[in-house]
Amino acid sequence: MTFEEMRKLASGYQPAKTFLAALRVGLFDALADGPKDSSALGRLTLCDARAIGIVADALTSVGILHKGEEGYSLSVESERYLVKGSKEYRGAVLEHIHASWEDWSDLEETLRTGSARCRRKSESLPKTDEALKNFIMGMENVTRDTAPKVAGRLPLADRERILDLGGGPGNYALAFLAEAPQAKVYHFDLPRVTPIARSFIEGKEGSERVEFISGDFLKDPLGGPYDFIWTSQILHMLPEAEVERMVVDLAKTLTQDGIFCVHEHFLDDAKDGPVPAAFFGVHMLAATPGGRAYSFAELEEMMRGAGLYKTERIDYGAKPRLLLGRR
Numbered sequence: 001m002t003f004e005e006m007r008k009l010a011s012g013y014q015p016a017k018t019f020l021a022a023l024r025v026g027l028f029d030a031l032a033d034g035p036k037d038s039s040a041l042g043r044l045t046l047c048d049a050r051a052i053g054i055v056a057d058a059l060t061s062v063g064i065l066h067k068g069e070e071g072y073s074l075s076v077e078s079e080r081y082l083v084k085g086s087k088e089y090r091g092a093v094l095e096h097i098h099a100s101w102e103d104w105s106d107l108e109e110t111l112r113t114g115s116a117r118c119r120r121k122s123e124s125l126p127k128t129d130e131a132l133k134n135f136i137m138g139m140e141n142v143t144r145d146t147a148p149k150v151a152g153r154l155p156l157a158d159r160e161r162i163l164d165l166g167g168g169p170g171n172y173a174l175a176f177l178a179e180a181p182q183a184k185v186y187h188f189d190l191p192r193v194t195p196i197a198r199s200f201i202e203g204k205e206g207s208e209r210v211e212f213i214s215g216d217f218l219k220d221p222l223g224g225p226y227d228f229i230w231t232s233q234i235l236h237m238l239p240e241a242e243v244e245r246m247v248v249d250l251a252k253t254l255t256q257d258g259i260f261c262v263h264e265h266f267l268d269d270a271k272d273g274p275v276p277a278a279f280f281g282v283h284m285l286a287a288t289p290g291g292r293a294y295s296f297a298e299l300e301e302m303m304r305g306a307g308l309y310k311t312e313r314i315d316y317g318a319k320p321r322l323l324l325g326r327r
């Protein structure tokens with residue numbers, strides 16, 4: 001990497017914070033009904049007009065906003081994804097990213113102590129209801145497009161009892177039901193999350209085949225037997241010993257021909273890439289007491305330890321990848 005590239009890497013926080021702060025003060029909502037100059041934007045967002053103008057110019061420079069004679073305006077994409085109330089609004093996941101800012105600011109201390117002084121230490125979920133909703137609906141924003149794509153790549157057609165562990169909003173549960181016509185999906189999540197998932201899933205196609213299980217997967221019974229177990233983006237929040245125990249416990253709930261599928265930001269076997277998975281590992285270091293990204297090889301070994309000897313890696317062209325395990 002050249003020094004110029006290093007310098008660029010080091011200043012990566014500047015556009016990120018500019019964008020996230022603008023979202024939080026409602027800059028995009030303020031532009032929903034048409035172009036505005038910085039004075040009008042200042043009034044509507046309760047911000048200083050000079051300051052908001054500087055931010056709007058920066059966002060224009062990267063193409064999130066446009067600027068013309070009538071002032072600043074939304075791009076097609078920012079109107080679609082960043083304005084609250086838009087059908088395709090995806091600000092929840094951006095708010096969730098922003099919520100980790102302080103965890104990242106503590107990274108030096110985390111490096112020294114080895115464990116994040118995580119604000120959520122006693123509980124794995126954000127504390128306030130608003131932050132929790134941003135987290136869960138943030139997952140919805142991210143999985144809306146990928147869930148049907150992933151479901152299409154999985155051997156689901158003859159499955160009857162599917163566990164969606166830490167199911168979050170429920171996009172995967174719904175996508176699986178579309179691929180597995182006789183299946184029932186057991187959506188397992190913490191009691192504070194089940195009502196959010198229920199209200200998202202209810203009324204959607206296949207929702208009558210979803211059963212909600214409220215519980216803590218670290219201590220409550222997991223139910224079963226299941227002929228398909230799906231864990232998506234949950235193992236990384238746990239320390240290695242707990243992941244190992246979880247894989248063993250889940251394998252015990254599998255039917256003889258059952259399939260265990262892990263969906264994660266898997267690292268390559270040397271654990272030095274791909275880049276998004278490597279930095280996701282740092283994110284887990286910063287934001288959880290003991291989580292990290294795991295490599296395919298590590299999970300394969302855990303699966304073998306749990307009696308699942310046939311494994312298959314699947315790259316479906318997104319950042320997360322899949323690992324299937326069978327007896």
Ligand SMILES: C[S@@+](CC[C@H](N)C(=O)[O-])C[C@H]1O[C@@H](n2cnc3c(N)ncnc32)[C@H](O)[C@@H]1O
Nearest residue numbers: 124139166167168189190193216217218232233
């Ligand atoms: C990163 S989200 C992933 C959601 C979904 N599987 C996905 O891929 O979009 C992690 C999920 O695990 C759930 N979760 C975290 N700790 C849990 C626990 N101890 N027991 C049950 N669910 C838990 C969270 O509520 C959340 O829905």
